[in-house]
Amino acid sequence: MKPFAELLDRLIYTPSRNAKLALLVAYFRSAPDPDRGWALAALTGGLGFKGVKAGAVRELAMRRVDPVLFGWSYDYVGDLAETTALIWPQRPTNRDWPSLTEVVERLHAAKRAEAADVVEEWLDPLDATGRWALLKLITGGLRVGVSARLAKVAMADYGGVDPAEIEELWHGLEPPYEELFAWLDGRAERPDLEDRPIFRPPMLAHPLEEGEAQALDLTQFRAEWKWDGIRVQIAARGGEVRLYSRTGDDIGATFPDILDHVTFQGVLDGELLVVAGGEVRPFNELQQRLNRKTVSAPMLKKYPAFVRLYDILFDGEEDLRELPFDDRRQRLESFFAREAPQRMDVSDLVSFEGADDLETLRVSARGTATEGLMLKRGDAPYVAGRPKGLWYKWKRGPLTVDAVLMYAQRGHGKRSSYYSDYTFGTWRQNPDSGAGELVPVGKAYFGFTDEELKQLDKWVRDHTVKRFGPVREVSHGLVLEVAFDSVHRSTRHKSGVAMRFPRISRIRWDKPAGEADRLDALERMIE
Amino acid sequence: MTASIAAPHPQTWIEIRPQGLFCVPGGFYVDPVRPVDRAVITHGHADHARAGHGAVAATPETLAIMTARYGAEPEQSRQAVRYGESLKIGDVTVSLHPAGHVLGSAQACLEYKGARIVVSGDYKRRADPTCAAFEPVPCDVFVTEATFGLPVFRHPDDRAEIAKLLDSVALFPERCHVIGAYALGKAQRLIALLRQAGWQRPIYIHGALQALCDLYRDHGVELGELLPATAGQKGVARDEFKGEIVLALPSAIADRWGRRLPDPVVCMASGWMRVRQRARQRGVELPLIISDHADWDELLDTFDDVGAPEIWITHGSEEALMHAASARGYKARALALVGYEEEGQ
Ligand SMILES: [Zn+2]
Numbered sequence: 001m002k003p004f005a006e007l008l009d010r011l012i013y014t015p016s017r018n019a020k021l022a023l024l025v026a027y028f029r030s031a032p033d034p035d036r037g038w039a040l041a042a043l044t045g046g047l048g049f050k051g052v053k054a055g056a057v058r059e060l061a062m063r064r065v066d067p068v069l070f071g072w073s074y075d076y077v078g079d080l081a082e083t084t085a086l087i088w089p090q091r092p093t094n095r096d097w098p099s100l101t102e103v104v105e106r107l108h109a110a111k112r113a114e115a116a117d118v119v120e121e122w123l124d125p126l127d128a129t130g131r132w133a134l135l136k137l138i139t140g141g142l143r144v145g146v147s148a149r150l151a152k153v154a155m156a157d158y159g160g161v162d163p164a165e166i167e168e169l170w171h172g173l174e175p176p177y178e179e180l181f182a183w184l185d186g187r188a189e190r191p192d193l194e195d196r197p198i199f200r201p202p203m204l205a206h207p208l209e210e211g212e213a214q215a216l217d218l219t220q221f222r223a224e225w226k227w228d229g230i231r232v233q234i235a236a237r238g239g240e241v242r243l244y245s246r247t248g249d250d251i252g253a254t255f256p257d258i259l260d261h262v263t264f265q266g267v268l269d270g271e272l273l274v275v276a277g278g279e280v281r282p283f284n285e286l287q288q289r290l291n292r293k294t295v296s297a298p299m300l301k302k303y304p305a306f307v308r309l310y311d312i313l314f315d316g317e318e319d320l321r322e323l324p325f326d327d328r329r330q331r332l333e334s335f336f337a338r339e340a341p342q343r344m345d346v347s348d349l350v351s352f353e354g355a356d357d358l359e360t361l362r363v364s365a366r367g368t369a370t371e372g373l374m375l376k377r378g379d380a381p382y383v384a385g386r387p388k389g390l391w392y393k394w395k396r397g398p399l400t401v402d403a404v405l406m407y408a409q410r411g412h413g414k415r416s417s418y419y420s421d422y423t424f425g426t427w428r429q430n431p432d433s434g435a436g437e438l439v440p441v442g443k444a445y446f447g448f449t450d451e452e453l454k455q456l457d458k459w460v461r462d463h464t465v466k467r468f469g470p471v472r473e474v475s476h477g478l479v480l481e482v483a484f485d486s487v488h489r490s491t492r493h494k495s496g497v498a499m500r501f502p503r504i505s506r507i508r509w510d511k512p513a514g515e516a517d518r519l520d521a522l523e524r525m526i527e
Numbered sequence: 528m529t530a531s532i533a534a535p536h537p538q539t540w541i542e543i544r545p546q547g548l549f550c551v552p553g554g555f556y557v558d559p560v561r562p563v564d565r566a567v568i569t570h571g572h573a574d575h576a577r578a579g580h581g582a583v584a585a586t587p588e589t590l591a592i593m594t595a596r597y598g599a600e601p602e603q604s605r606q607a608v609r610y611g612e613s614l615k616i617g618d619v620t621v622s623l624h625p626a627g628h629v630l631g632s633a634q635a636c637l638e639y640k641g642a643r644i645v646v647s648g649d650y651k652r653r654a655d656p657t658c659a660a661f662e663p664v665p666c667d668v669f670v671t672e673a674t675f676g677l678p679v680f681r682h683p684d685d686r687a688e689i690a691k692l693l694d695s696v697a698l699f700p701e702r703c704h705v706i707g708a709y710a711l712g713k714a715q716r717l718i719a720l721l722r723q724a725g726w727q728r729p730i731y732i733h734g735a736l737q738a739l740c741d742l743y744r745d746h747g748v749e750l751g752e753l754l755p756a757t758a759g760q761k762g763v764a765r766d767e768f769k770g771e772i773v774l775a776l777p778s779a780i781a782d783r784w785g786r787r788l789p790d791p792v793v794c795m796a797s798g799w800m801r802v803r804q805r806a807r808q809r810g811v812e813l814p815l816i817i818s819d820h821a822d823w824d825e826l827l828d829t830f831d832d833v834g835a836p837e838i839w840i841t842h843g844s845e846e847a848l849m850h851a852a853s854a855r856g857y858k859a860r861a862l863a864l865v866g867y868e869e870e871g872q
């Protein structure tokens with residue numbers, strides 16, 4: 001438990017991806033089996049304990065701590081597990097720290113009523129960091145800034161293999177991943193996972209910048225719409241079906257309306273959308289169904305899911321990934337005709353004559369449920385990752401708004417001495433007083449050059465009116481042109497709108513703040 | 528114990544005034560926050576030792592620190608009082624006793640007609656290679672700080688914190704570890720702890736730490752080789768800091784000065800680092816929980832050690848400490864003194 005606790009304690013403060021990887025690799029190198037495998041499971045969200053809830057942590061604390069002191073401490077610390085870990089009055093014990101494996105095995109075996117007693121016994125030998133890690137682990141809220149993807153990349157670094165290999169195997173393996181570590185350590189063969197509906201890492205596209213389309217030999221490319229949903233993979237193998245996100249997360253549990261209709265065997269690539277009455281609905285509606293643990297019947301009815309197919313990786317047992325795109329496309333069409341799957345269709349190819357024609361199509365995409373065009377080479381095999389020169393995404397032009405800088409926050413890592421995260425607002429009339437006021441509409445931390453960052457940082461320091469920890473409020477004097485992909489309604493923001501992918505496209509040093517855009521301008525761009 | 532039936536309770540001869548804690552029969556203040564005619568100073572931190580007093584009594588080390596900070600102050604009359612020595616001011620006998628906080632830090636023991644009050648200033652109970660260890664002085668009233676007066680503040684072993692730092696230096700040889708530390712006490716203690724842990728390389732220090740490091744050395748504290756971290760081209764990361772340890776004021780790291788450091792791991796040595804939200808707010812990548820103040824357990828243990836029936840609390844989280852002291856049978860009172868800062872701000 002000690003190395004794992006120390007790892008979590010470091011990760012939670014480490015902003016840089018490379019530093020996180022170094023910490024993870026160092027841990028995998030030094031921790032024994034099966035501890036490191038359980039750690040990997042915890043970091044990738046694959047470890048749960050039913051018996052212990054947040055409420056149980058408070059109860060544990062109350063067994064030993066003066067409730068008045070606990071109350072004041074909790075107010076100060078702001079986190080229940082952390083407060084309990086810090087305040088815990090240790091009793092002398094001759095127990096040692098439990099290993100991570102012991103924690104996992106005993107809690108998995110414990111009955112609901114026993115769990116709290118088991119945990120209490122561990123809290124005495126542990127130190128404050130150990131207690132914190134234990135309580136975070138068992139209440140299922142690690143939140144140390146490591147995605148499942150990052151943990152897998154760390155495994156790849158550890159074993160000196162391509163991350164795609166880890167991804168390819170991942171969903172066929174189970175904690176504590178001893179087969180995987182044995183292979184990465186060179187002690188065993190690569191695990192054999194045929195006959196399992198594992199995630200196959202998808203092929204991704206490079207963005208095509210303005211003007212680049214002219215330089216491509218367009219006769220070699222096929223065009224498709226880039227639908228505005230989320231990229232998914234349906235894997236049906238050996239009688240099991242899975243729905244994976246682009247990063248390999250199994251999101252099938254909340255999409256029975258897709259999976260229950262799968263009768264075929266194979267692996268397909270497509271876009272998950274909400275389609276109602278034959279029409280693709282805005283991304284915002286799909287958002288209602290994402291990141292949930294369960295799905296209700298009214299949800300299923302109100303936001304019916306649908307998959308628009310782009311590609312086929314396996315037809316039954318047959319791996320098609322080496323075939324050129326044009327051949328796979330034919331195989332996809334014949335597969336679809338043969339299997340006639342429900343709640344799916346095949347994304348159309350878009351015919352075009354030359355670059356100008358494409359440009360017209362791309363610009364016309366605004367107002368539809370697409371984000372632009374995809375260009376795919378007819379002779380390209382299906383290659384995991386983002387290979388050069390084969391697939392391009394050509395997004396429709398971004399929307400822009402002129403907004404006023406309101407707050408700036410210090411960045412992380414290399415940027416920690418700069419105010420590099422900017423919250424900006426647009427004007428509106430205060431609904432009560434009728435006076436003009438700025439209301440925050442978004443936050444951006446990229447889009448500018450290093451030189452511009454220095455200028456922005458200086459401007460922030462020179463125009464600070466208030467400081468709150470790492471945040472500075474600035475006087476309303478700087479206009480930023482903000483580019484974004486789309487804007488939708490949001491009840492979580494005071495302004496009632498939220499942008500997708502906002503970035504600073506230009507600093508309008510010349511423009512008076514009073515001439516920045518009004519909130520209505522953004523509201524008109526809602527699709 | 529000194530209290531007898533005739534001894535006047537300190538509450539009859541100690542007053543809380545806007546300038547600070549005032550001893551009426553002695554006509555002096557302890558750690559006044561504004562210039563006064565006569566002051567007894569417990570230690571050299573700027574919020575306790577201010578400039579501009581008429582007469583000052585303090586340990587020789589504290590007087591040297593005040594000179595380093597404010598110059599000679601020729602108008603001022605100064606009286607050096609060594610640990611264990613005493614001095615008569617008016618009808619009051621003042622003696623100074625080690626507080627274990629920083630070099631020269633002292634508890635002021637004031638004795639008047641057989642009654643005794645100890646004003647402890649800031650103190651800690653852990654071993655510190657750079658200063659004399661706290662000595663409990665039996666008294667009728669013990670005046671305590673409460674900087675870490677919440678039970679979540681229980682400082683870990685400082686050697687484990689230094690080990691955490693050195694592990695990180697080994698893991699990230701391409702990066703520079705910069706530690707934010709207060710100029711008086713914390714910086715020198717960190718250097719001494721690093722030396723104890725076997726770190727032999729030169730340690731780079733920000734210019735603002737130089738004078739006090741020199742002063743510590745003059746008082747016999749070994750710090751090993753220290754090099755200035757201030758040279759080099761402005762705004763350009765210096766490669767020679769890769770794999771090295773740099774000490775600086777926390778304000779310097781967050782500011783433009785910090786840009787000379789190559790891909791720094793920003794560390795901060797403070798008792799506040801115990802609470803994650805606080806460490807994260809300050810953009811710290813490696814918090815080191817090393818404090819020069821007593822933690823919760825040490826505060827309560829100290830009350831037992833000095834045996835005073837009554838505890839007065841000056842600054843910090845008074846509420847929780849009063850609650851806990853009362854629960855242990857002490858009479859506790861919050862003085863609500865203003866003007867003292869948090870450690871390391
Ligand atoms: Zn102090």
Ligand SMILES: [Zn+2]
Nearest residue numbers: 574649867868
């Ligand atoms: Zn203080």
